[in-house]
Amino acid sequence: MGARDDIDVNIYEQAAHFAEIGAGISMLPRAWDILKKLGLDAVLEEVATNSPSDRPGTFAIHRLVLCLCSQANIPILDLIFQFRKSDQSEGFAFTEVDTKGKALYLSLYLRAN
Amino acid sequence: MYIAGRGGIRDFHHAEFQKALLKHLPPTCTTHLSHRLTSYVEGDSSVKLNFENGVVADCHVLIGADGIKSVVRSQLMKDRADKAGVDRSTETIDVIWSGTSAYRGLIQSHVLVTRMPNHRTLTIPTMVRFSSSRNSIFFV
Numbered sequence: 570m571g572a573r574d575d576i577d578v579n580i581y582e583q584a585a586h587f588a589e590i591g592a593g594i595s596m597l598p599r600a601w602d603i604l605k606k607l608g609l610d611a612v613l614e615e616v617a618t619n620s621p622s623d624r625p626g627t628f629a630i631h632r633l634v635l636c637l638c639s640q641a642n643i644p645i646l647d648l649i650f651q652f653r654k655s656d657q658s659e660g661f662a663f664t665e666v667d668t669k670g671k672a673l674y675l676s677l678y679l680r681a682n
Numbered sequence: 683m684y685i686a687g688r689g690g691i692r693d694f695h696h697a698e699f700q701k702a703l704l705k706h707l708p709p710t711c712t713t714h715l716s717h718r719l720t721s722y723v724e725g726d727s728s729v730k731l732n733f734e735n736g737v738v739a740d741c742h743v744l745i746g747a748d749g750i751k752s753v754v755r756s757q758l759m760k761d762r763a764d765k766a767g768v769d770r771s772t773e774t775i776d777v778i779w780s781g782t783s784a785y786r787g788l789i790q791s792h793v794l795v796t797r798m799p800n801h802r803t804l805t806i807p808t809m810v811r812f813s814s815s816r817n818s819i820f821f822v
Contacts, residue, residue, distance in 0.1 A: 578711040579741065581733070583718035583748075587700060592786075593725030594694045601692060612706055616698040651806045 572608075593618070719753045724761070750777055 596604075604610060650666035704794025707713070715759040718734040722744060731739045756775055794801055802809060808821040 574708075574710055579739065580711065580713045581714050581717040581719060581731070581739075582713060583734075583812075585705060585716045586695070594699055596692045596694065596724055609703070609706060612702050612728055613692070613694070614701070615685075616694060616702050618693045618695060651809045653809055653811045654813070655811035660811070669687060 719748065721757060722754065 580634070604613060611633040648663075651662050652666075653660050653662045704713070714737075716735060717737060719731060720734050721732045723730040723732070728742055729744045730738045730768055731741065731744070733739070744754065746752050746758070759775040760770050763775065791804070795804065803820040808819065810822070811818045
């Protein structure tokens, strides 16, 4: 930020002070690219509650995904979302979303049994 | 199946994110608190801003980042509707409730570990559960 010193920016905020409230923000790649261009990526990495590479859960990736990854020479991905059908006594996961570093993938999840 | 571009997802707490941005504002950037926009007037070469506290300001470019009940968006849409000769009462300018409610609750993870040590939420980062009448999302 501040690369252009010929543009004055005024930020108007209705609140009397910047409050310590609010929930979580999940930022997708496009928004992150903009912040990177503003030179804020290093600053924001410090306050991020995760980074795509430190996700737990590689253990939870389905065999099919691992197989596809090895065939396509894609690095093993980290699970970020699991979609689960829950309106029956035994629910089951049907889709997972995985991410690592440079890509976000949606993988179809097949029921194990 | 490839669904998005580069970089993965990053999570932040809203307050921490805002603090980091404010700390790194350049000297050309000024913040004005207690300024609630009530209306704007588009001129030939500038935009006049009217605030609830009586302040009037000018700018060349107005960016409305004022949330779901955005004054900027609402006025822009109404002005466009008037200019186009469209009956604004039939346009979806104001926010309309979809009829769906969402509830949010917090459980301390150590309590969950004690009571349900094998709960899926503890090992799966984010879980979206679907059922016929309601959906829920869990994360740690």
